[in-house]
Amino acid sequence: MSEPSPAVDWPLATAAEFGSLRAGEFRATPEDFVVEEVLGFEPEGVGEHLWLWVEKRGLTTLEAVRHLARACQVSPRAVGYSGMKDKIAVTRQWLSVQLPGQPAPDDLVERLAACGVRVLEQARHPRKLKRGVHRANRFTLRITGAAVNAQLEARWAWLCRHGxxxxxxxxxxxxxxxxxxxxxxxxxxxxxxxxxxxxxxxxxxxxxxxxxxxxxxxxxxxxxxxxxxxxxxxxxxxxxxxxxxxxxxxxxxxxxxxxxxxxxxxxxxxxxxxxxxxxxxxxxxxxxxxxxxxxxxxxxxxxxxxxxxRLDQPRLVCEEGVAQLDFHLPRGSFATAVLRELIAHPALTLSGGRQLPGEPT
CATH class of the missing domain: 3.30.2340.10 (TruD, insertion domain)
Structure with missing residues (x-):
């Protein structure tokens, strides 16, 4: 029997100075992984598209899109979003739905709430929300485990300094x-x-x-x-x-x-x-x-x-074995790329600790 193949992964920037990582846990609950979209502009207040600032928990962005389309009785193609947000997380982002010449359903907020999508704000805008128009994402993450020690703080400081x-x-x-x-x-x-x-x-x-x-x-x-x-x-x-x-x-x-x-x-x-x-x-x-x-x-x-x-507005607080990280990343960048430099966890490798399908052993 052949030996099991290691998890497919890429190098660590911090390894040369700090050595191997200690084990850590993240996203034990959705509240441990909070993402907020930073749009960079405000809806104009008029137009045929209704923009909704929503909070979701345990849902993908595409699931939220389908719920909104169903609630407004439109095609999912009439719904716009800027970025794809994580499922196992608490995420806040903008969605838009095209409703030309018609109001939103009176019970839209209640319908979405029943699906796990909480509407925090509403505004009209002339255009559909397009992919990739937001400026950044704001993250608040909590991690636990053996990795939460003085070396984690040193690794964090290195990443803040060097990227x-x-x-x-x-x-x-x-x-x-x-x-x-x-x-x-x-x-x-x-x-x-x-x-x-x-x-x-x-x-x-x-x-x-x-x-x-x-x-x-x-x-x-x-x-x-x-x-x-x-x-x-x-x-x-x-x-x-x-x-x-x-x-x-x-x-x-x-x-x-x-x-x-x-x-x-x-x-x-x-x-x-x-x-x-x-x-x-x-x-x-x-x-x-x-x-x-x-x-x-x-x-x-x-x-x-x-x-x-670059980690923008970075902040690290360690208390009683829990580390809370706060930072902004440009759109399209991944918080998991930051976490993989701080803790060892199978979910932070490409294959999740398994042999990657289609790759040679």
Whole structure:
């Protein structure tokens, strides 16, 4: 009988200085994982779309969308949302529903409450809420276990000072990594919309490739500093610029987290990376040729993502064996990427501690 394969995972940024992680627990209850969307603007107060600021517990965003559509007797396509929020959590976010020339049902608040969606605020707006328009997410997390000690505080301080690897969290890949296994199969035979209506499989494949590229740079020790040919991204924005030569000013700006190197989100199009930075993309294309080619054939457009994220407004309080973390992350970044640098827990690995389906043993 062969030995069981280890959990599929990527390197830790804090391991070199602090060694291996101690075991910890998180999300024992939904109240231990609180997420609040930071939209960055206010609804205008008039328009055919009703925007709802809601709180949900134990529901995915798509489940909340279906409940809202059913309550208003519209298609789920008439409901908009900006970000996908965790299920085992208490989350607050905006949803919108198109109701042209008609009021919302008189008992809408009660109907949603019966489904576990609490309406905190309502406002009208001329447009549907689109994906990815919110600015950030605010997290309040509680962790327990042997990891809650003085070293956790030291690791936290290091992450606040140097930033966190901007890995896609394991939830992007589905339970046990099954979304990635399905993505491999779908891309191998040719992606079709009917096989992946929400685009989750394409997203899983691109996320895996990005994490692989970031892991290569973590191993080489340059995930938080620029190399020649990098495409840099300004912190807190989508502004990018090509880096031909890494001078003292760029080094200093990267050290104070003003800008970050980026990695490619694979797809069709010409990469702006050159020189040393481009070698990582070439290596990625060689190691995962089927995934890369499948994404190009599926017509996904190439884009870029920062390799590092900054913890904004960070705060850590440890009392009686419980650590509470408060921080903001830019949209699209994962709190689980922060947790995996602080505690050892099977759910923070890609496969949840199991052999990843479709991967060689």
């Amino acid at each position: 966190v690897p901007n890995l896609f969290g394991p939830q992007r890949f589905g339970p046990g990594g099954r979304n990635l296994a399905r993505a491999r199969a779908v891309l191998a035979r040719g992606w079709r919309k009917r096989d992946d209506r929400e685009g989750m499989l394409l997203s899983a494949a691109r996320s895996f490739l990005f994490n692989e590229q970031l892991a290569m740079r973590m191993v080489d020790g340059n995930w938080r500093r620029l190399v020649p040919g990098d495409v840099a991204m300004l912190d807190g924005t989508a502004s990018q610029f090509a880096v031909e030569t890494v001078d003292a000013d760029l080094i200093e700006r990267a050290e104070r987290l003003d800008l970050h190197p980026t990695g490619v989100l694979w797809g069709a199009g010409e990469s702006r990376a050159a020189s040393e930075a481009a070698q990582y993309e070439r290596t990625l294309a060689e190691r995962h040729a089927a995934l890369c080619e499948g994404l190009v054939q599926a017509g996904v457009g190439l884009s870029r993502r920062a390799l590092r994220m």
